[in-house]
Amino acid sequence: MSVPSTQTAIAQLIHGGAETLQEVQIPIPKPTGLDILVNVKAVSVNPVDYKKRSGSLGANKLAEPLVIGYDASGVVEAVGEDVTLFKKGDEVLYAGVLNRQGSNAPYQLVDERIVAIKPKTWSHADTAALPLVSLTAWEALVDNMGIPVSQKENPKSLLIINGAGGVGTLALTLASKVLKLKTIIATASRPETIAWTKKFGATHVINHNLPLGPQLKEQDLTFDYVFSKFAHPCIYLMASFGAPVLQPYLL
């Protein structure tokens, strides 16, 4: 079946709340250069979506309908003339970029350099939940903190504030399965989030609604790395020469 020329996207004509989202007819773009055209099968909602929707990330004046949506999973429909990594029919995932039209549409253009092949055994819905949280966790733990990827157990310890959140869950998974850290302390406050963090690799769990110091002391715990948006209370508890990473406030 050939690609139609227009599509019905979920878009907005002004920034604002969820009530600004509406169905809008827009052209289906043709891929050129390194772009691929993806038939989007599933998307997920990320904090960046509502920030972009509300205009808090800037660009308040909308010259054309704005399609938000960053995380996506789909099937390659067509490729630009310089594309070498993908072909029509490939199943892919990606997190998109802020300055292009998003994934809340049947068809979306994305640069092949930020796309990966979807694992065959994952559904599109499961896959769409992963790109941005995984990238954020990887950038923090590996690119910024410099924790080495290793086949052997790493004797160092990591504290993840907000272990059960989207980013925290992927940080736990990477820390335990890929970085093989011996001690991974996560924070969570409810029975279900405590169980969740343990399932994804926390060796110890403490409660972020209570002072952290006494809980760490009680379990004779210290940490070399901390991954947190809420770093200020714990920074003083950190081992000498540890490496804090702060998540960008806007994202």
Ligand SMILES: NC(=O)c1ccc[n+]([C@@H]2O[C@H](COP(=O)([O-])OP(=O)(O)OC[C@H]3O[C@@H](n4cnc5c(N)ncnc54)[C@H](OP(=O)(O)O)[C@@H]3O)[C@@H](O)[C@H]2O)c1
């Ligand atoms: N999602 C992304 O891809 C992404 C990317 C870049 C940056 N960020 C930023 O990273 C932050 C976390 O995002 P997320 O999507 O991972 O979070 P999320 O999924 O919304 O996190 C929800 C969890 O946060 C925990 N929480 C609530 N208040 C807390 C506090 N004061 N201290 C520690 N934990 C607390 C709660 O755990 P309990 O229920 O156990 O209390 C709750 O289950 C946000 O500021 C977001 O903007 C997110």
